Amino acid sequence: MTQLNSIGLNVRKSEVLAEKLNELLADYSIFYQNVRGYHWNIKGDKFFELHDKFQELYENLFIKIDDVAERIRTLGHTPNHQFSVYQKEAKIKESNEVSDGVKDVKDILESLKIIIILQREILDLSADADDEGTNALMSDYISEQEKLVWMYTAYLK
Template identity: 90%
Template sequence: MAKLNSIGLDIQKSKVLAEKLNELLADYSIFYQNVRGYHWNIKGDKFFELHDKFQELYEDLFIKIDEVAERIRTLGHTPNHKFSIYQKEAKIKESSEVADGIQDMKDTLESFKIIIILQREILDLSADAEDEGTNALMSDYISEQEKLVWMYSAYLK
């Protein structure tokens, strides 16, 4: 019989999940800071609409960062908290140009693509581990973000 953690999940599978969730935490953290930069520095005729949209997005990302970190703790592991680690592990990179709304939106869509792909990988791992908590979290995030990708893509057309 497999060794189980405090919530009844296989210890080794939980470790793998926590590692992947830490990757997601890194991507979310860099994405969050990028979006804060877009919000603070946006210029031009789309200022008012994009300024508000970027604020909505970074507030949502802030919540997700906390939920992912708490899920890692629930699995019995430690969430990374250092930006030096995030910068090494994240597939999303820091944005250098943050005042061009169209480019910011394109960068946002690329960040969502990276995150959704990783979340689908975590969803598969959590299903294999019979981890309904992580599974539900990823499923909710994916469906919500797919809708945002559609809306932001429509905005760019």
């Protein structure tokens, strides 16, 4: 007999989802701090527009970090909270050069690519687990971030 957790999902599938969501939490956390660095340190003729765009992005990432951590809790698991764990698990790495707007936008695009790919993987897992809550969250994030990719790519051209 299949064991179900408190929200009626398969215990094992929920555990796998929570593990993947913790990976996403690590990537989001490193990405968030990188974008804060871009916001604080941007220089040059595009300072005003990029400073505002970077703030808009890191505020959005802050909300997503909380949403992902709360989803892990909803699935009955514990979200990681240590940066030492994030640094080991995240595919996104800390940025060292944060004051060049063009490089910053390229880094943002690469980070979004990593995150979107992982979210698609989570979307597949959540569909298989009949986890509509995680599915809806990932679906919303993917469509929002695909639009950001288009906009940041257009900015670079």
